[in-house]
Amino acid sequence: MSTIFGVPTPALYGQILIGLINGSFYAMLSLGLAVIFGLLRVINFAHGAQYMLGAFAAYLLLSYLGIGYWLALILAPLIVGAIAVVIEKTMLSRLYGVDPLYGLLLTFGLALILEGAFRYWFGAAGKPYAPPEQLTGAINLGFMFMPIYRGWVVIASLVVCIGTWLLIEKTRLGAYLRAATENATLVQAFGVNVPLLLTLTYGLGAALAALAGVLAAPIYQVSPLMGSNLIIIVFAVVVVGGMGSILGAIVTGYMLGVLEGLTKVFYPEASSIVIFVIMAIVLLVRPAGLFGREE
Amino acid sequence: MSSAPLLEVRGLNAWYGESHVLHGVDLDIHEGETITLLGRNGAGKTTTLRAIMGILRRREGVIRLRGQDILGLPLHKVAQSGLGYVPEERGIFASLNVSENLMLPPTVSEGGMSVDEIYQLFPNLHERRSSQGTKLSGGEQQMLAIARVLRTGARIILLDEPTEGLAPVIVQRIGDVLVALKKRGMTILLVEQNFRFAKKVADRFYLMEDGRMVNSFPGHELDARMDELHEVLGV
Numbered sequence: 001m002s003t004i005f006g007v008p009t010p011a012l013y014g015q016i017l018i019g020l021i022n023g024s025f026y027a028m029l030s031l032g033l034a035v036i037f038g039l040l041r042v043i044n045f046a047h048g049a050q051y052m053l054g055a056f057a058a059y060l061l062l063s064y065l066g067i068g069y070w071l072a073l074i075l076a077p078l079i080v081g082a083i084a085v086v087i088e089k090t091m092l093s094r095l096y097g098v099d100p101l102y103g104l105l106l107t108f109g110l111a112l113i114l115e116g117a118f119r120y121w122f123g124a125a126g127k128p129y130a131p132p133e134q135l136t137g138a139i140n141l142g143f144m145f146m147p148i149y150r151g152w153v154v155i156a157s158l159v160v161c162i163g164t165w166l167l168i169e170k171t172r173l174g175a176y177l178r179a180a181t182e183n184a185t186l187v188q189a190f191g192v193n194v195p196l197l198l199t200l201t202y203g204l205g206a207a208l209a210a211l212a213g214v215l216a217a218p219i220y221q222v223s224p225l226m227g228s229n230l231i232i233i234v235f236a237v238v239v240v241g242g243m244g245s246i247l248g249a250i251v252t253g254y255m256l257g258v259l260e261g262l263t264k265v266f267y268p269e270a271s272s273i274v275i276f277v278i279m280a281i282v283l284l285v286r287p288a289g290l291f292g293r294e295e
Numbered sequence: 296m297s298s299a300p301l302l303e304v305r306g307l308n309a310w311y312g313e314s315h316v317l318h319g320v321d322l323d324i325h326e327g328e329t330i331t332l333l334g335r336n337g338a339g340k341t342t343t344l345r346a347i348m349g350i351l352r353r354r355e356g357v358i359r360l361r362g363q364d365i366l367g368l369p370l371h372k373v374a375q376s377g378l379g380y381v382p383e384e385r386g387i388f389a390s391l392n393v394s395e396n397l398m399l400p401p402t403v404s405e406g407g408m409s410v411d412e413i414y415q416l417f418p419n420l421h422e423r424r425s426s427q428g429t430k431l432s433g434g435e436q437q438m439l440a441i442a443r444v445l446r447t448g449a450r451i452i453l454l455d456e457p458t459e460g461l462a463p464v465i466v467q468r469i470g471d472v473l474v475a476l477k478k479r480g481m482t483i484l485l486v487e488q489n490f491r492f493a494k495k496v497a498d499r500f501y502l503m504e505d506g507r508m509v510n511s512f513p514g515h516e517l518d519a520r521m522d523e524l525h526e527v528l529g530v
Contacts, residue, residue, distance in 0.1 A: 172398070178390040179399055186386045189350055190400035191374030191447070 007265050013144040015261040021150050021219065023257020024157035025230065028212040030237040030249040031164055032205035038181045038244035039201045042092060042103035047234070048227025049111040050206040053080045054213025055222045056118060059129050069132040069214075076214045077207035084206030088199045096198070111228070118224035126221025153215050160211060161250045168246055177201065181244065236279040242292020252290060299362060301326045301482055302347075302451055307356035309346040316342050318506045319356070324451065329473070329483040331493040334503035335528055340486040341383055343503070344453045347484075348380050349373045375403050379449030383456050385440040387428040394424040396439055400447045407448030416472060417442050434465035441472065451482045458489050470495050490517065490524065502527055
């Protein structure tokens with residue numbers, strides 16, 4: 001069996017694939033966080049709960065209405081996005097202009113309430129959610145076997161990330177968003193309905209988290225705490241990429257996912273802290289993050 | 296000038312937090328007219344523009360556009376009703392290129408300039424349309440800030456110190472642009488320290504001191520009132 005630095009290659013490729021999968025979720029989640037933070041200046045602690053809601057929406061749609069994976073991929077983000085719009089309209093929008101700490105506390109509180117409620121209703125144990133028939137099985141890549149569903153997640157997340165990036169960088173709506181991130185008052189003084197833009201952005205960010213949740217449901221189990229396990233790492237990704245940087249969030253998400261996978265191969269003891277070590281180093285050397293603008 | 300004014304401001308008071316900064320400002324602008332607010336630094340000229348626009352929210356009084364009260368409108372509705380704002384700091388967005396900056400403000404009514412016309416009026420902007428907005432020189436940024444509101448079909452332009460910090464040749468160029476806009480029938484509310492510049496375009500002057508309107512006179516009386524102005528403006 002061939003080896004690289006004494007590590008069997010199948011194990012190496014396997015961990016790189018797992019790293020890519022994890023990176024896909026880091027990227028999709030930190031992307032939403034970055035968009036929300038950039039425009040609303042709110043650190044959305046409810047992001048993990050919104051990811052969990054997406055997975056639960058898929059699970060509940062299937063269990064109670066018999067609605068399968070593909071439709072859930074569309075419906076769950078819409079449902080969670082709509083809930084987020086209501087949250088923004090009724091609560092979050094009252095906190096603009098005051099210390100950002102209030103937004104953080106509000107969303108943190110909402111996350112605790114949501115996770116507590118779901119644990120009360122469904123218990124802490126994970127619920128299985130089967131991948132759709134079309135994506136079951138594995139293919140032989142020559143150097144390893146890859147479960148088709150995992151390949152699909154990597155591709156789908158790339159499409160989502162690139163699509164969101166194009167939306168922000170290349171469209172008129174994206175230009176409003178970028179401009180309002182710099183100076184919201186002036187954009188509104190040009191006649192753009194900025195309060196509506198803020199609402200939609202929060203909805204979009206939450207919908208992205210929910211989409212990631214549906215994609216995650218067949219890989220990780222659907223459980224009330226699946227979001228809180230992930231969200232801390234995702235915050236580290238956002239800090240490393242640069243708060244509010246879209247491209248930074250995407251690139252750093254995949255990069256740190258793979259790096260974490262590689263650490264599992266070469267020095268497993270460090271795999272659960274490697275991302276935080278990198279965060280500490282980046283904060284020391286480049287406090288604005290790898291892709292952040294120094295202010 | 297007997298017809299109703301296009302923009303009518305009556306008894307406008309405004310506050311920055313607790314401090315009362317505008318004290319009963321009155322102002323009329325008729326269709327096609329250019330008026331200029333003069334006054335020392337801190338007299339309340341910029342504040343008057345910001346209060347009319349609604350960027351400064353804590354206000355009392357009456358602001359009517361074509362007879363419609365716009366004081367209670369949210370900021371974006373004020374812009375949509377036809378006011379185009381060119382801020383003192385120019386407000387060019389760094390994350391947008393020149394062309395994106397130009398295209399940013401939504402159209403508010405028919406009759407704005409086409410992009411071709413704008414590029415004819417400001418050839419520099421056409422040359423640098425793919426550059427990052429804030430990479431332009433100060434003069435080019437000022438032109439971009441003006442050009443931006445010409446596309447939208449705004450009927451009144453609120454122009455805050457467009458010549459500040461610019462070289463004489465650029466000031467001359469901006470003066471030419473304002474004359475061209477006047478010829479097109481644009482209504483302009485100009486804040487300007489440089490009254491030799493303002494003299495070229497202003498139909499009427501308003502003089503501000505300590506957040507109050509202290510005088511107003513037609514443009515052609517400027518020379519005759521120089522002594523009085525020197526006293527109020529301290530120049």
